[in-house]
Amino acid sequence: MAASDAENNLKYNKDIWHYRQEGNQRLVVYSLQRKVVQIFQKRRVLTNPTESQKTEPMTKDELLEKLRFIRSVISPLIGNDFVHIGCTIEHDEKYLRDLNNSVKQYRSKSRLDKEIDFTCPFAIEMPDLCFVPNSNDMPTFAVEIKAKSGLIPNWDYPFLKGVCKFCMSQHYKLKIGKWCDGKIIWAEEVRELDTLISNLRKFLKTENGISNDCLLTRFFDILIKTLLWTRSDEKQIRGSPVCAAVQHNSSRNQEKEGYLPKDCVLEGIWKLQKIDTIRNIRTIYNSYKKVGNKKEIDDYLISTVANDCSIMVALQSEIKQNGIQIKTDFDCYTCSVGVIDLDKKPASKIDGHYQELLKSVAVYRNSCSVH
Ligand SMILES: O=P(O)(O)O[C@@H]1[C@@H](OP(=O)(O)O)[C@H](OP(=O)(O)O)[C@H](O)[C@H](OP(=O)(O)O)[C@H]1OP(=O)(O)O
Numbered sequence: 001m002a003a004s005d006a007e008n009n010l011k012y013n014k015d016i017w018h019y020r021q022e023g024n025q026r027l028v029v030y031s032l033q034r035k036v037v038q039i040f041q042k043r044r045v046l047t048n049p050t051e052s053q054k055t056e057p058m059t060k061d062e063l064l065e066k067l068r069f070i071r072s073v074i075s076p077l078i079g080n081d082f083v084h085i086g087c088t089i090e091h092d093e094k095y096l097r098d099l100n101n102s103v104k105q106y107r108s109k110s111r112l113d114k115e116i117d118f119t120c121p122f123a124i125e126m127p128d129l130c131f132v133p134n135s136n137d138m139p140t141f142a143v144e145i146k147a148k149s150g151l152i153p154n155w156d157y158p159f160l161k162g163v164c165k166f167c168m169s170q171h172y173k174l175k176i177g178k179w180c181d182g183k184i185i186w187a188e189e190v191r192e193l194d195t196l197i198s199n200l201r202k203f204l205k206t207e208n209g210i211s212n213d214c215l216l217t218r219f220f221d222i223l224i225k226t227l228l229w230t231r232s233d234e235k236q237i238r239g240s241p242v243c244a245a246v247q248h249n250s251s252r253n254q255e256k257e258g259y260l261p262k263d264c265v266l267e268g269i270w271k272l273q274k275i276d277t278i279r280n281i282r283t284i285y286n287s288y289k290k291v292g293n294k295k296e297i298d299d300y301l302i303s304t305v306a307n308d309c310s311i312m313v314a315l316q317s318e319i320k321q322n323g324i325q326i327k328t329d330f331d332c333y334t335c336s337v338g339v340i341d342l343d344k345k346p347a348s349k350i351d352g353h354y355q356e357l358l359k360s361v362a363v364y365r366n367s368c369s370v371h
């Protein structure tokens with residue numbers, strides 16, 4: 001399904017489209033009226049005339065192939081309930097330039113080495129997952145969780161036994177100033193944390209005197225129930241004072257099947273992360289260099305999607321007809337859960353992954369004094 005041409009050929013309207021966020025590859029704007037987002041491809045800003053773009057602009061066929069990959073490979077594994085494919089839309093260069101200029105003021109400085117790719121007229125439109133379906137005027141609380149893998153790789157290094165790649169690489173990320181996207185962790189932005197807490201208080205309609213710890217416990221209770229929600233087991237989760245992961249799986253073989261309720265969003269992502277059975281980047285890198293085992297490489301690339309995607313959770317108090325229904329001891333909520341950023345990674349990334357691994361291991365070794 002494509003949005004109508006008449007709608008898309010309009011001039012860029014800054015009163016309708018607002019900056020939402022961006023990642024390494026794409027910039028996202030949202031329309032409050034339509035409750036949709038549009039996702040634009042980015043490219044490097046060239047700083048001198050001798051430079052040129054390293055990659056060609058994305059063609060419509062390439063974009064359609066990306067959507068096909070999500071529909072046919074990713075969605076069946078993560079679960080159709082949680083994946084929105086989106087549709088393609090087209091804008092002219094003037095529209096893209098106007099949009100680029102207008103959102104610039106809201107972008108983080110660290111992202112300004114890239115801009116919207118004016119040579120790629122195609123964007124993706126999909127539901128704004130910061131809202132529940134049929135959202136009303138009640139406050140909505142939305143959370144984005146980047147679902148990095150906690151699986152333990154088959155390390156070549158004995159000192160990394162039992163350490164996951166995420167924990168290992170944080171020392172390196174900290175060193176290059178890229179540790180954790182969460183703004184609220186920075187001391188100079190404590191006011192943002194205050195705002196978050198005060199919004200949470202309003203959202204949870206808490207009585208005066210309740211401590212911040214208690215507030216967060218209530219919020220995490222809702223969040224965990226949402227992340228463990230499954231279509232088939234919904235009734236068992238409702239109102240339960242016990243962690244649903246434990247409750248659901250007491251009779252299952254946890255070693256083999258894991259601890260997560262079958263078909264909840266976390267299990268879907270975990271299934272995808274486990275597709276790479278080699279779990280050793282050096283082996284994958286060698287295979288890639290020798291154009292070796294294609295299945296190994298493909299499985300690795302598919303699992304890297306699940307190591308980098310985000311879960312979007314939106315919550316609104318009160319029960320509506322559509323959406324996931326969650327009950328706690330305090331209130332009832334309608335939620336939506338969606339997984340975004342599911343593009344297949346190109347094989348050319350393997351080189352970079354391997355180089356980054358070597359650098360991260362060296363930094364880990366140093367900072368933890370292990371050999
Ligand atoms: O490998 P990592 O853990 O550094 O993940 C990269 C992400 O870093 P972060 O989640 O902040 O730690 C990184 O995220 P940010 O740019 O830091 O938001 C990207 O998602 C990158 O993927 P791509 O280049 O956009 O395809 C990610 O790279 P890929 O490994 O997915 O290629």
Ligand SMILES: Nc1ncnc2c1ncn2[C@@H]1O[C@H](COP(=O)(O)OP(=O)(O)OP(=O)(O)O)[C@@H](O)[C@H]1O
Nearest residue numbers: 021022023024025026028037127128129130340341
């Ligand atoms: N459907 C959506 N609804 C609400 N917000 C969204 C949606 N899609 C994307 N976003 C927001 O825009 C951000 C950037 O989108 P996306 O993750 O697709 O970019 P990316 O460049 O591929 O990211 P990365 O650097 O992680 O690869 C997301 O982290 C999220 O905050």
